[in-house]
Amino acid sequence: xxxHRLLTLLLIGTAGGLFSGLFGVGGGTIIVPLLILxxxxxxxxxxxxxxxxxxxxxxxxxxxxxxxxxxxxxNAAVVGIPALVGVxxxxxxxxxxxxxxxxxxFAALLIATAVEFIF
Amino acid sequence: xxYVAAAALGFLGGMLGGLVGVGGGVLFVPALxxxxxxxxxxxxxxxxxxxxxxxxxxxxxxxxxxxxxVRDGLVLxxxxxxxxxxxxxxxxxxxGRTLELMFAALALVIAAQLVRRALKPSSPGPRxxxxxxx
Numbered sequence: 001x002x003x004h005r006l007l008t009l010l011l012i013g014t015a016g017g018l019f020s021g022l023f024g025v026g027g028g029t030i031i032v033p034l035l036i037l038x039x040x041x042x043x044x045x046x047x048x049x050x051x052x053x054x055x056x057x058x059x060x061x062x063x064x065x066x067x068x069x070x071x072x073x074x075n076a077a078v079v080g081i082p083a084l085v086g087v088x089x090x091x092x093x094x095x096x097x098x099x100x101x102x103x104x105x106f107a108a109l110l111i112a113t114a115v116e117f118i119f
Numbered sequence: 120x121x122y123v124a125a126a127a128l129g130f131l132g133g134m135l136g137g138l139v140g141v142g143g144g145v146l147f148v149p150a151l152x153x154x155x156x157x158x159x160x161x162x163x164x165x166x167x168x169x170x171x172x173x174x175x176x177x178x179x180x181x182x183x184x185x186x187x188x189v190r191d192g193l194v195l196x197x198x199x200x201x202x203x204x205x206x207x208x209x210x211x212x213x214x215g216r217t218l219e220l221m222f223a224a225l226a227l228v229i230a231a232q233l234v235r236r237a238l239k240p241s242s243p244g245p246r247x248x249x250x251x252x253x
Binding site for chain 2: 014017019033052056061062066075109111
């Protein structure tokens with residue numbers, strides 16, 4: 001892997017992790033757009049690769065927090081099991097829509113999140 | 120009823136994961152806080168736990184569609200650890216409100232760039248630019 005590419009991935013991974021540690025989310029919000037804007041990823045590739053990174057980044061936080069007794073597996077199942085169905089459906093839908101629409105959906109998500117954070 | 124509402128938000132969070140490649144925490148956390156009466160920290164922690172499984176299934180399905188660059192994803196995840204540690208430290212040092220406003224500003228800048236790029240007639244994208252530069 002070329003050095004500048006590795007450095008860019010390092011930067012994006014660190015930013016995603018930073019975001020995860022700050023806000024208790026997976027970091028995809030920051031990883032997806034940076035892969036698209038900095039490494040010229042296609043939208044679908046960016047989202048698929050981001051999910052793989054989130055498995056690892058999310059696990060750091062989940063393991064650390066479970067040591068403090070902050071994880072409630074029952075409640076995780078209430079949201080998580082329907083989400084498993086949702087993620088399969090969402091990925092299937094994503095293959096059938098234009099990549100530009102994926103980018104615009106992502107932008108809409110960012111704007112909605114920003115508005116939620118401001119108010 | 121609360122459980123049904125939380126489950127519905129969970130489903131939508133998963134859809135979002137499949138569609139735009141996030142873990143779904145942006146909907147899991149409010150679902151856990153509002154409908155299952157969890158504190159913010161416990162909701163975020165429980166959400167992260169759920170995200171690991173949701174993202175794993177999502178990544179598996181996306182890999183089947185040929186959309187995962189496995190080595191890049193592993194590198195991103197590996198380097199993420201330093202960020203997670205830094206993020207936890209910062210979140211304990213800086214006020215939550217400051218963080219929220221900083222993130223909101225960042226999200227809007229990124230959204231604008233994505234929209235501008237998506238609306239270009241035939242965008243060459245950042246390929247022509249040196250990688251690593253915003």
